[in-house]
Amino acid sequence: AQSVTQPDIHITVSEGASLELRCNYSYGATPYLFWYVQSPGQGLQLLLKYFSGDTLVQGIKGFEAEFKRSQSSFNLRKPSVHWSDAAEYFCAVGLPSGSARQLTFGSGTQLTVLP
Amino acid sequence: NAGVMQNPRHLVRRRGQEARLRCSPMKGHSHVYWYRQLPEEGLKFMVYLQKENIIDESGMPKERFSAEFPKEGPSILRIQQVVRGDSAAYFCASSPGTGSSYEQYFGPGTRLTVT
Numbered sequence: 090a091q092s093v094t095q096p097d098i099h100i101t102v103s104e105g106a107s108l109e110l111r112c113n114y115s116y117g118a119t120p121y122l123f124w125y126v127q128s129p130g131q132g133l134q135l136l137l138k139y140f141s142g143d144t145l146v147q148g149i150k151g152f153e154a155e156f157k158r159s160q161s162s163f164n165l166r167k168p169s170v171h172w173s174d175a176a177e178y179f180c181a182v183g184l185p186s187g188s189a190r191q192l193t194f195g196s197g198t199q200l201t202v203l204p
Numbered sequence: 205n206a207g208v209m210q211n212p213r214h215l216v217r218r219r220g221q222e223a224r225l226r227c228s229p230m231k232g233h234s235h236v237y238w239y240r241q242l243p244e245e246g247l248k249f250m251v252y253l254q255k256e257n258i259i260d261e262s263g264m265p266k267e268r269f270s271a272e273f274p275k276e277g278p279s280i281l282r283i284q285q286v287v288r289g290d291s292a293a294y295f296c297a298s299s300p301g302t303g304s305s306y307e308q309y310f311g312p313g314t315r316l317t318v319t
Contacts, residue, residue, distance in 0.1 A: 093246075121306045132208070132295060133247070133310040140306075179246055183306040190235065190299070190306060191260060194246035 091116050093182050095195035102170050103203045110165040110198050112180030120182040122163040123192065124154055127177045136178075139163065150174070175202040206231065208298050208311035209278075216317045223283040223290070225314045229298030236279040237308060238271060241293040253279060286318045 094113045102108055114120060121140050125133040137148025144156040154165045163180060177199050181192040209228040217223050229236050235254055239247040252260040253273035264271065268286075273279040283290055293315045297308035 123306075125310070132210075132312040133297075135307065135309065138307060181247075190252050190308075191237065191249035191263065192239075192247075192306070192308060193249065194239075196246045 091182075091184075091193060093180055093193050093195040095178075095180055095198050097198045098196070099199045099201070101201040101203060104172050105169050108165075108167045108170045108174070108200070110178050110180075110200070112163045112165065112195060114161050114163070114180075114182050116161075116182065116184065118184070119158060120184055122154075122156060123181040123183070124148065124152070124163075124165045125179045125181060125194075126150075127179065127197075129176075133179065136165070170200075170202055172202045172204065175200055208296055208309055210294075210296050210311035210314050212314060213312060214315050214317070216319060217286045218319055219287055220285050223286050223316055225281040225283075225294050225296075225316070227279040227281070227296030227298075227311060229279070229296075230309055233298035233300055233309070235299045236273050237297040237299075238279075238281050239295045239297065241295060241313070243292075247295060250281070283316075286316075288318050291316055291318045 092115045123138045124136040127133050136152050137146050139146050139156050147153050152167050156163050177197045179197045180195040183192050211226050237252050238250040241247045249263040251264050251271045268284045270282045293313045295313045297310045299308045
C-alpha cells in the first residue's frame with residue numbers, strides 16, 4: 090500500500106538553529122512531492138513542491154527540500170529557524186498518473202522553536 | 205486575489221442533525237478536493253470534484269456523506285445524521301483545470317463539533 094511517513098512527531102529547536110524534517114514515501118513510482126505548513130487553527134500553506142528535474146527545490150520562507158530517489162525521501166530543511174516557523178509541517182505525495190489527483194499526507198511534525 | 209473560502213469556520217451540530225459545509229475555490233480553479241483531519245492526524249482525502257462531476261470519491265464514507273460541485277455556486281459537503289465520530293476539521297482545496305492540478309491550495313477549514 091502507498092504511504093507517507095514522517096518519523097518525527099515533535100521537534101524542538103532553538104531560534105537560529107538549523108532544521109531538518111524527515112519524510113519518506115512508499116510508492117511504486119516516483120510521486121509528486123509537497124511540503125505544507127499549518128499554523129494553529131489555520132489551513133495549509135504550500136511551502137514547496139517537486140515534480141521533476143533538479144532534486145533540490147527552493148520554497149517560500151527560506152525553506153528547501155531535497156528529493157533522494159535511492160532513499161525514497163524528501164526532507165525539508167532550513168538553515169536558520171525563526172520563532173514564526175513554529176507550526177505543524179506536513180509532507181504529501183500525489184501520483185502522476187490517471188485521473189487521481191488526491192494527495193496522501195503524512196501524519197505531520199509539530200515544530201516548537203525556543204527563544 | 206481571494207484564496208479558497210470555506211464557511212462556516214466553526215459548526216456545532218447535535219447527533220442526528222445534518223451538516224452542510226461550503227467551499228468556494230480560488231478564482232479560475234475548476235477542481236475541488238475535500239479532506240478530513242481528525243485530531244492529532246494528517247489530512248485524509250475524501251473526494252475530488254470538477255464542475256458537475258464527481259471524479260474520485262474513493263475516500264468518502266459509503267453512508268451519510270455526499271458532495272457536489274454545481275455549475276454555479278460553491279461546492280457542498282453534506283453529512284447527514286451526524287455522529288460524534290464526524291467531529292473533525294474539514295478542508296477544501298482547489299486547483300486549476302490544466303497544468304499543475306496537483307498543486308492544491310487549501311482553505312482555512314471548517315471545524316465541525318458534534319455534541
